[in-house]
Structure formats: C-alpha cells, structure tokens
Amino acid sequence: MTRLGLAALAAACLAAPAIADDERGTEIRLGVTAHDLADHVEDGPNITVDALFASPDFLEAIWSPRPYLYGSFNTNGLTNFGATGLAWNWAFSENWNFEFRTGLSYNDGVEDIDPNSPPDDPTRIRLATTRSLMGNEILFHNAIGLDYDLNDHWSVGAYYEHISHGQILASGRNQALDNAGIRVGYRWGR
Template sequence: MFTRTLAAVAALAAFTAPALADDNRGTEFRLGVTAHDLSDHVEDGPNYTIGAYFASPDFLDFIWSPRPYLYGSFNSNSLTNFGAAGLDWTFDLTENLHINVGSGISYNDGVRDIDRTAPANDPNRIRLATTRSLMGEHWLFHTTFGMDYDISETVSIGVYYEHISHGQILGNGRNQALDNAGVRIGYRFGR
C-alpha cells in the first residue's frame, strides 16, 4: 500500500510540476515528521511527510492566489499512509512569519471499517478495532493549518496540523479520521 501511495504522489508531481515550474513566484518542497493519529491514539508511530507547493497560477488570483500542492504522508509502522492534492493559502504576519491554510482531497490506504457481520470475539475484528483507525472511505478531505518562519530567502521551518476525514460528505457512517501534527522544513527556488 505504501508503494502505491508513493507512486501515485510521484506520478502526479511529475505530471503537474512542468506546467507550473516557469512561474517566477517559486516552487517549494517541504519535508516533515508528524505525530500520527492524535485524536484516537489507536495507530502509532510518526509519519514522514513530503510536499510540493507550486506558484499560484494567475487564474487563481480571484481567490487570493492559493498555491497548488501535492503531499504524501507515510507511517513508520506501515499503518495508514495517504497522499493529497489541493490548494494552500499563505498569509503574512510579518516579513518572515506566515500562516498557511490548506484544503484538498486525499487518498488513504487505511482500513475502511471492520466486518460487522463477524462475531464480536473474532480475532481479526478485535485486532482492527483496537489497532487501526477506521477511515470510512479511501477518498477523504485534507485540511491543514500551519505556521512557517523564513530563516533565509530559500529556507523555512514550521509547525502544522492536518486532518483527513470524509465529513459525512464524501461518505457516510464510519468516520474516525486522522489528526496529525508536526514540524517541517521548506526549501524554495525559482523566485
């Protein structure tokens, strides 16, 4: 599952990056690590993250010039991994301090639900219910909030929170979702 998610994120990045690379406002790559599944504490292990944030194309100027992004989050214990794509808005607090708000769609390789027809004492049902977040759907919304500080013209450090769930819109029923929070380092070029 991890390999499929990574391959999907890489393919989407390779397909999208050339169309946006000529924009003089820059492209940014971010690497991070997050604490995984903060709300339920069922899944554990940190997630390693990678994101590509592209310069906002002119046709998005009317909605405050969000940056398109591609993102991957990979669990160190081979639990739920996910990839996402969406838009990220940056708001300057000072010359070097920025708030980021992102919204997009994600795909995860997690467990959708337990087999409700299995007996209550079924070992597989018990294992899944006690060790995995039950996502409800594979396609989920991806929402992020972050704060980054520019330590140079090209490098930033930051903290962020992310949430993936279907919000009873992309699915119904089970919706344990995932909440992750962590730190990241960014590198910008092409400005």
C-alpha cells in the first residue's frame, strides 16, 4: 500500500498548478464503504461522515490543501476510526476531480493479542479470527478519490482509504484496514 500512497502523492505534486487554483470551499460528505477489503477479517459496511474546509492562505505554499475531519463507523460494532489531515484536489476536466489526502487517525480497534495468552485461549482465537490487529491507536490515514460535480453544490464520488502505522508510528502488528466506497457531497462558500 505504500507504493499506492507514493504514486498518489507524486500525481498530486505533478498536478500542483491545477490544485493551487482549487477554491472548493467547505464541504460535507456522507458515504458508505466496504470494510477491511485486504484481510477480510472484519465485516460489515462503514458509514462515513466527512467535513472539508476551505484552504487557509498559509497553505498556499503546499498547493492549498483543504483541512479535513473524517469519521468511519462500522455497522457491526468492529473497528471505528476518526481522522484529520489535508486533502489536495485536482480538477482534470470541467466536472471531474481527483483527490489525495493524508493525515492521522485514531481507532478503537484491537491493537494486538496478549502475547502471554496460551494458543488455545478462546479470546485469543476469537480476536485472531474476527478482528484486524491494528498495532496502535494512532495510525496514518491516506485516501484517493474520484468525484463528479453534479452542479456547483452537489457531487458524487468513489474512494479508497488505508489506515496503518507503517512501522513508523509503532512497531509489530500492522494488519491495517483498507476500505473503498461511494460518497455524496454538498459544498458551499465557493
């Protein structure tokens, strides 16, 4: 997944002139994602809520990303997470936009299995077979998305996101989560 993140970052950097012209204002998005696509250990869709804000002037030096707040809530009561960071937008045609975002997230998932528990411990077996072992509460949040502007206010899109510690924010377990989904957004203040 690191290669995908680096490729998306490179694409965002190459698109800097188009990104710098983006004045998308404030936006609220609601979505639904398929949860844990890579490992398929955790199940159930996630409901997502996303708030993106107009880029402040001091971020012009890094191509005017929009700050974001994001929440992802699992409908089966498994790993939920919230994230914050920066989102770069590249309008590559009149109505189509590519987005790359990066930030930090906090999750309520299982960090790891107790190393002192015996191999036949029922709790150990249940956690190993039903939960992604995140390795840390604080993880990186990276996402790419493709959105279509229906008009000046409404958009629809699809996106992919990845949360993990990448052996940087922690060491050891790093099963991470990969989610993909669809979203609808409402924008104002353009």
